Amino acid sequence: MGTRSNSVAQHHAEWLSLLEISGPFLSLEVLLEHFPQMNLEEDDPDLRRRLRLAYDEWQDNQLGLQPDPAIHRAWLHFVLTELLAMPAEVLRFDAAIPGCIKVTMAEQDETLRPDLVVVDPDTQQPRLLVQLYPLGQRLDHAVAGRAWKAAPDTRMMELLHATDVRLGLVTNGEQWLLVNAPRNETTGLIAWYAQLWLEEPLTLRAWISLLNAYRFFGVPDDATLVAMLQRSADDQAEVTDQLGYQVRRAVEQLVHAIDVADRDAGNRLLANVDEATLYEAAITVMMRLVFLFCAEERDLFPLADELYSAYYAATPMRAQLRAAADEYGEEVIERRTDAWHRLLATTRAIYGGIQHEDLRLPAYGSDLFDPDRFAFLEGRRPGTHWTDTPAQPLPINNRTVLHLLESLQLLQVKAPGGERQARRLSFRALDIEQIGHVYEGLLDHQAVRAGAPILGLAGTKDREPETPLHELEERAGANMTDAPAALMAYLKEETGRSPSALRRALESVPDAAWQAQLLAACSGDEELYRRILPYAGLIRTDDFDRPMVILPGSVYVTAGADRRSTGAHYTQRVLTEPIVQHTLEP
Template sequence: MTPNDSHAWWSRLRHQGLLLSPVVMLERFPDAPAAAPFHVTNKLRDAAARFASAPDGPDSERVTLVTLAWVDALLEQYLGHKQGRLAKSNDIPVRLTTTVRIGTRTETLRPHRVVFADAEGTTPALLVMTDPSPHVGRGRGRTSYARFLELLRGTGHRLGLLTNGRQFRLVYAGLDFESWCEWEADRWFDDGDGSQELAGLRLLLSPDSLKPVRDGVSGLLEAVEDSRKRQADLSSVLRENVRQAVELLLDEASSANRTAENLFAPLVAADSTRPLTDAEAHEALLQATVRVVMRLVVCLFAESRGLLPVNDPVYASSYGVRSLYELLEEATRNEGGTQGLMNRETAWPRLMALFRLIHGGSAHGQFPLRAYGGVLFRPGKEDSSVPVVRALHVLEHGVVVTDATVFAVLRKLLRGPLPVIRGRAKTFVEGPVDYTDLRTEFIGLIYEGLLDYRLKRTDAAVGPQVFLNLGREPVLPLSRLREMLEKDRKGLKDLLTTLKKEKVTGGGKADEAEEEGDEQEPAGEEVDAEADAPDEVEAAAPAEPEGVHGGDYLDAVEAAKRWAAEAVVLAGLVTKQGRRETNTEYQARIGGVADRLIKRVVATGEFYLVRAGNTRKGTGTFYTRPQLAVPTVHRTLEPLCYDKADDGTLTPKRPEVILGLKVCDPACGSASFLVAALHYLTEALYRSLCFHMKLDDPAEANKVTLPYGRPREGQADEEVVRFFPDDPQQGEFFADRVKALLRRHVVERCIYGVDINPLAVEFARVSLWVETLDPGLPFSFLDHKIKVGNALVGCWLDRVADYPLCAWEREGGDGKDGPRTQRIETFLKGPKVGNRRSGDGVVKREMRDVLTDIKNATKKTPTLFNYEQLATEKVIAQARADYEKLHDIPSHEPAEREEYYRDHVVNSPADAANPYTLFDLTAGRRQEFPQAFLAGYRGFVHADAYDGYNAVHNDVRHLGCWMHARRYFVDAEPTDPRAVEALAFVRTLYAVEREITLAREKPGETFTAADVVRVRRTRAGPILAVFAGWLDEQHRSATPKSLFGQAVGYARNQWASLVRYLDDARFALDNGAAERAIRPLAIGRTNWLHVGGDGGLKTASVLLSVCASATRHRLDPWSYLTHVLSELPARRAGADLGDLLPDAWAKARGEPRHREG
């Protein structure tokens, strides 16, 4: 934990969170703590003996006095806080007290002692409070600890010392977190490690360490908060290291391409209609590489929080990321370097196996692991329509990555240079990166820092590229530099002189500056090379090329060194030769400066990253750091979660009010605001349950259920805490466990987000998943809460039907008369003639043409959801009803929620206005029956080519049934072998449908309707085209009356309806679902005798419709009918029965759900 053995004592203390980072500790206290004089330690030992000999008893006031006497001895005699530095009892100022609501009562909290940073008593350094419980923060001590946190936050003095005389806990209380370290007093006098810990306490809490450094801030508080800031600095280090890790993998891709020229052929061409351009292919490869590295970052976060089975021997030995790094590090030590690793290739397949394990899970009896799914860990596919997915396939299967490169990548993620300031000098100490203390928002921060980079590749026309170690480290073509050296020496000298003087703005600090304001020039902005300035700039490239390079690279390096040797002399980067300096010495000095001038050389055909200044800002991508997001969320949510009294005390609202809140970030990015909202709402909900339902009372905790605190009824799906606050073994974890359970409910009911960037949405889901601390949840449990889309439309629901035209009724950000606003008006209302516009701009004309085409095609007035002919209000109402059903599914059943979301929301868009399944039983098959039943119906009819259905028109689309088409060929097979070929075609079509079904049912996947249509058209479409030609050929030779001829004739006659299923994900290959639904009627005819002849057909059809609709809404038909039949007699004639319909009753009552048959 510490970078230096001088503070090994610090690592032996108990810690929670980050209180003082090792870097700050070494910087503020460079030397080991010195022991106190013997007589001072001896007096403290005597005071400790008096405290230990005092009898325990039920009198808490006497216990407090005894403890305070011991604490005074520590603070005054040992630490030296005298002469106004220590305030006791009535001397404590009122401003250092706070009034809070605890349970059902209001109480004023005050510290027992206050240690001031100055002798005048103006700057509080430590608030001290005693705890009568036997264990600080555990068991009964949890209440005192909670009160102490309230005191620190309420007074605004965030640093304090809580003690029961045996344990001394130094606490820092942030807005939405707390961190602490704890000393055990019974170890202080053992003349070993304990005495060093006592000396460390004296070092941290001495008057010198606490003295004020600025108004209201003590030295120790500044050090603690500096540690928090350094954690943010660590994220900048990580961001730079992640970028370098991406480059290491790109180097391996370059090496693989040298030996396999067609390596990227599937990425560029695939089966798409248009091959990718170089820029598109490079962007896809960059995003795929970033995705691989970010998988490792997420795995490290998950492993640090116990969300992956790091303690399982199978996982640790065969899959774990950190254990793999330790294995490679040990091999490096044993072999004296990484040379041996460069010849091995075992680590990369292990990482790929880990990614597949996380995505697909394990069903092995000795190593079960749920499938987490998600876009981030989804394996690449060679034939995918998404370029990034194809690029992933190339990286996973086509690029050979050595163990040396994997070790270098993991080292970039697990170790980093940490800045240490000693006096005026700033040095760097390499230390481990502790993902346990990193906030999950840094996942997004690291990713978003990569958005400013673009991937480029040197080509033969331009030749090798050179990164110069000047200014912003520009990258320039070596050929251009050599040309300037030969033909434009003055221009080259001016260029190098300008670059030498240029301010360095690369790296994390530049990112922060860009986020805070636009006053300085963005780092790494592309500049025209022909204007004697750098063409492209990289914030920081690796100091030395890593990996194996061929002869082209060595030739380029030598050429670059020769150029640099002349350039440094020309630009005056090396002083003139001294009179006593030999030519050899002078040339050696030139060579040294020339070597430092060249940062990196990129040979022909190699990939490299360049920073394109405003790429991220130009897309509107800004990361909001927790320092801003947390206070903003607190200010916003406090009045919604609490009632504030006149004296400032806060009373939490009831649990149902808090869980009824909806927090939506319409441009959520990687969820910085949503994570802050999750923490705040969880804490508010816990306080509400304790206040209103007495959840923290051991006598009441076993009587309530989560999340609303309702009384227990003994139901199987009730969620309760399995242990109570006074449990001797687990009681100290009661609050943490309850909050962990509540987080799932808060995420499920309160948190919503949208972003246009799919990968940012995935990181938002992963960040929230990490925050739930529940390894039983898949990544996809948030698929319906954090969605990909453009939410920044800027309209209300009552005007949504007027879009997209209304989107043009806006200003351009430069006022109503500004040029941008006027240009927008010209697009909408036409050019201005005088002071008037025609009112008919190009946007309106184009929209009018679109609407006219739709109206001509459908014979209907176009609507927002024109394809389904649905009213906007119905779509919105159904969407809300679906989300309420998702909320009603217990949070401990994520698989059921995921299945419902996939089946009823993602893949069933047409069911929004049709929540019922209807049956119609008739006495015959005459065409007037279906015509009457489907009168006015608009949609599609899936049948077996029965002529009665063909008479139904009124905008109905007819679908053919491949099951019936197949039956004709099955009947013909015994007499004509050509039918076997037809059956092979049909089998292939069904095989494609099986693949689609598996993809839709795969845990963690969201296989959308668009994906279904795409796969059908690309996979089944060509098969159908060949099949159609084969049928035409067989038609010319087949006997029309033969079984084979009838089969061919049926398929050709129904061809238009048979292939219609390609165009809509809702359409099935056959109407087997309808046949299965009516199968019980056919095989159980004798069971339907109670219908009583034709007159009872209507009654039977109504009952079947009710039961089928109830099953469709996952209701138990028996329970549903029992309720309806008992409720009907109490209703008046003509009363509205809408609330008894299956969909309404399912929403209102939440009966047990069953899978659809």
């Protein structure tokens, strides 16, 4: 059952990856519910043959010297009636469109109307608004010659909001953009391409399955496309929470890696750098990655340029590092640090720009990418300038960088049966509120230096405490076998786990490999190892599957006591909005 579910999920993930998605769309969970057997519309060779003929005729005409508007409209009609099987009685053109389906943009002195409306055959209520533009009009660029300098996608969004219709379709004949614009929520933009319908038939099957007349009028209300989109929007909260959890774990790992490097260097690397500054720097590194992924997926940075892609781009780096890890082992890539150097080089390139005959990039500046803001990341002293002081970057290994990238780019989602699957996250589909929620979650934590041995305990996702070893020892007393009530009550409160789960964890006997890892985590201190061993089953692992044992003097990340005690988890909006706004906007 698990294998079958995985293959179905991979099938849906495949066609989703072939679309351009910005903002909310269909969640994997909803797709698995409505298409549990990969039962998208069956491939129809005859339909594809007719599609090829119609597409070629349309393209030849529109790319010619005298494009015929009638052929352009006929192509739209073919897609709606032949591919999507929309009957004539649900289509309203020109004068047949109700007069109320419009919006006047008073400040721009312009009125927006659809070119076509799909109406419910029973109620005559509009279900889909359609606008057709010339082939040369990009759907995300301003419309030339119009008073309002807004792109077709923005125009449709405003029209949908004003008419209280959720779905719109905007097309130039090649790109077919579904606009999902629920009122007072984030708008989703999902693009199909006619050329890809022919090259990747799976995208055609998805197009027909989601937008044909049957999906609008022939299914129960809870199975329509609008209902599926609403259910998916409800799932987005879980996506955001999971992303926040993964990013927090990654920040923990980065803080740990920097702390280990500093201790290995005799505490020289973080001289005059306090724990708060270290934590702020780690958050900044993650937000830089968010900006890079967003900008590269939106083509704001030249990802298609071979030089940029090979030496600066963040998006392909995960696949490159994962390929090396799979071939040689993660322990091997742990010996190299070139990925960290590359991220620092990209930071400099974005801040200061690149002016080279083979690669040009404007200087974006901004505090987020200022190399001098956290000079210690480059191994420089505070107050030095990146243009005249040589860098000696911190020795952050490639394994750590790989896990930072995977925490952002691969979302661990629940599949049927409770299994978790890695699903590639589209940064075009993330909105400001989601990134803000993740950022605020990071503000809710802090870096502190341990004064005594600390154990990271396994718990529920939002309750993974870092607990002083002596707290457990004091409550356990002398009789560990019976797990005293005081210890059980303390663990239940701290971890959120059930008494039975905690009892099993306390009674479990770690195998030899785990014991060896635990001893290594104790830096070979056998006395400390013996003290920790009775609680081994309670300890969670880090992203490298190593026991979370924090030695005295080490820096670790934990929940901030002040904000947690007051419940003020969202008081930092003034801090959140600027960084997120600049992260997502070009």
